[in-house]
Amino acid sequence: MTTRRNFVTAAATAAAAAAAAAGHRTLVARPLHAARPAPTKAQLAWQRDELALFLHFGVNTFTNREWGDGHEDPAVFAPTALDARQWARSAASAGFRSMILTAKHHDGFCLWPTRTTSHSVASSGWRGGKGDVVREFVDACRAEGLHAGLYLSPWDRNARAYGDLPRYNAMYAAQLTELLTAYGSIHEVWFDGANGEGPNGKRQTYDWPGVWGLVRKLQPGAVIFSDAGPDVRWIGNENGAAGDPNWSTVDPSVVPYPGASGDQVIRTLQHGDPAGTAWRPGESDVSIRPGWFYHPAENAAVKSPDRLVDLYFSSVGRNSKLLLNVPPTNEGLLHANDVASLVTMRRQLDALMKDDIVARHHVRWKIAGNQGVATIDFDRPVLVATSDLGESIEDGQCVSTYRVEGWTGDSWQLLSRGTTIGYRKLDRFPAVACSRLRVTVKSMTAKARPVRVAAYSPSR
Numbered sequence: 279m280t281t282r283r284n285f286v287t288a289a290a291t292a293a294a295a296a297a298a299a300a301g302h303r304t305l306v307a308r309p310l311h312a313a314r315p316a317p318t319k320a321q322l323a324w325q326r327d328e329l330a331l332f333l334h335f336g337v338n339t340f341t342n343r344e345w346g347d348g349h350e351d352p353a354v355f356a357p358t359a360l361d362a363r364q365w366a367r368s369a370a371s372a373g374f375r376s377m378i379l380t381a382k383h384h385d386g387f388c389l390w391p392t393r394t395t396s397h398s399v400a401s402s403g404w405r406g407g408k409g410d411v412v413r414e415f416v417d418a419c420r421a422e423g424l425h426a427g428l429y430l431s432p433w434d435r436n437a438r439a440y441g442d443l444p445r446y447n448a449m450y451a452a453q454l455t456e457l458l459t460a461y462g463s464i465h466e467v468w469f470d471g472a473n474g475e476g477p478n479g480k481r482q483t484y485d486w487p488g489v490w491g492l493v494r495k496l497q498p499g500a501v502i503f504s505d506a507g508p509d510v511r512w513i514g515n516e517n518g519a520a521g522d523p524n525w526s527t528v529d530p531s532v533v534p535y536p537g538a539s540g541d542q543v544i545r546t547l548q549h550g551d552p553a554g555t556a557w558r559p560g561e562s563d564v565s566i567r568p569g570w571f572y573h574p575a576e577n578a579a580v581k582s583p584d585r586l587v588d589l590y591f592s593s594v595g596r597n598s599k600l601l602l603n604v605p606p607t608n609e610g611l612l613h614a615n616d617v618a619s620l621v622t623m624r625r626q627l628d629a630l631m632k633d634d635i636v637a638r639h640h641v642r643w644k645i646a647g648n649q650g651v652a653t654i655d656f657d658r659p660v661l662v663a664t665s666d667l668g669e670s671i672e673d674g675q676c677v678s679t680y681r682v683e684g685w686t687g688d689s690w691q692l693l694s695r696g697t698t699i700g701y702r703k704l705d706r707f708p709a710v711a712c713s714r715l716r717v718t719v720k721s722m723t724a725k726a727r728p729v730r731v732a733a734y735s736p737s738r
């Protein structure tokens with residue numbers, strides 16, 4: 279791999295150009311690493327899932343709140359028709375490949391019968407106190423072929439130990455141990471940085487290295503999500519919109535722990551860093567409703583299928599992954615309005631991308647240094663309205679600018695242009711009839727490599 283070493287100088291120059299294009303001069307005033315960071319197997323699998331369903335469910339579902347205060351009576355947890363298979367079937371039929379459940383939110387109520395506290399489903403009347411939502415959730419995931427993920431809020435407004443450095447961290451580790459040893463393979467462990475006051479008015483100092491080490495030990499195949507990764511980073515907003523550009527590499531020192539704040543932190547979460555040393559792709563979370571938990575008053579405020587398609591383009595279509603929250607109702611089911619939006623979103627995406635007009639044709643690549651040009655001859659004019667590009671991210675992310683053009687009979691017309699591609703870059707534009715397509719990419723490494731090229735006609 280001698281060429282890898284030769285990348286350094288050319289790559290540093292290309293990085294500066296990429297930075298200028300991205301408006302990030304300060305972030306990349308460092309030389310690039312000889313070998314580009316690349317994803318682990320778990321990070322690759324995580325990215326390829328594209329769509330994950332987030333399920334916010336707990337006492338808030340019954341008290342009609344977003345953040346419980348930790349004083350809720352466990353008896354309020356009383357779903358009348360809980361059916362995790364309905365969650366999983368809805369997710370799978372809309373093309374989602376994983377689901378993440380709030381095993382515990384900030385109120386401290388545990389959806390599984392934990393040994394660490396009585397503030398759990400075991401103290402509710404649901405299933406006679408013998409119920410276990412986490413168990414039903416993972417079983418449903420497996421039955422529908424979905425990956426299972428769990429969110430364990432570090433902030434706990436119920437635990438008396440919260441704010442007591444060793445005691446709460448030990449309790450949190452015990453909860454994590456229960457979740458990561460009793461429920462089979464967990465694909466993603468989701469942490470936020472919320473760090474408010476506990477029941478005694480004290481705040482906790484979290485032991486993140488200890489927490490992440492425990493996940494590694496108990497579920498080595500899982501990815502760990504938080505603002506600070508280490509495997510997957512938060513995208514920096516809760517609107518389902520990745521930055522553009524969006525590099526999957528970051529400088530880990532910019533976001534040292536979950537909950538770190540500041541402009542540079544948000545910029546790095548949104549855009550990554552072309553010179554970053556760590557592979558840490560971004561996950562874009564957003565709710566299908568205004569709130570994260572179910573509120574009957576929001577039944578008419580469910581995002582439309584068009585809006586969900588837009589979210590797909592602003593997340594998956596920008597080298598990210600969409601984590602879409604669809605909160606179960608107080609019955610314990612996904613609401614019909616939410617399911618209808620999901621299913622129609624899927625239908626629209628399938629219609630939009632069912633027929634790749636490039637697939638039937640030969641893609642001719644010419645590589646000269648850090649530039650690659652692909653030409654595709656359609657023989658006759660074809661309407662093009664969407665481009666779909668993808669790098670082989672197994673070897674890292676390299677493209678810093680690209681251009682897609684169509685031959686209209688007498689000239690090349692620009693259809694779309696951009697900066698990063700990564701796992702997937704989708705662009706929609708007014709349909710143009712063209713008999714040839716030309717894709718030009720510039721790599722931040724010394725030698726460009728071909729990217730996957732697909733394109734679609736407008737859907738009818």
Ligand code: FUL
Binds near residue numbers: 344563
């Ligand atoms: C945040 C929480 O405070 C919200 O309630 C929600 O769970 C969101 C996904 O993460 O940190």
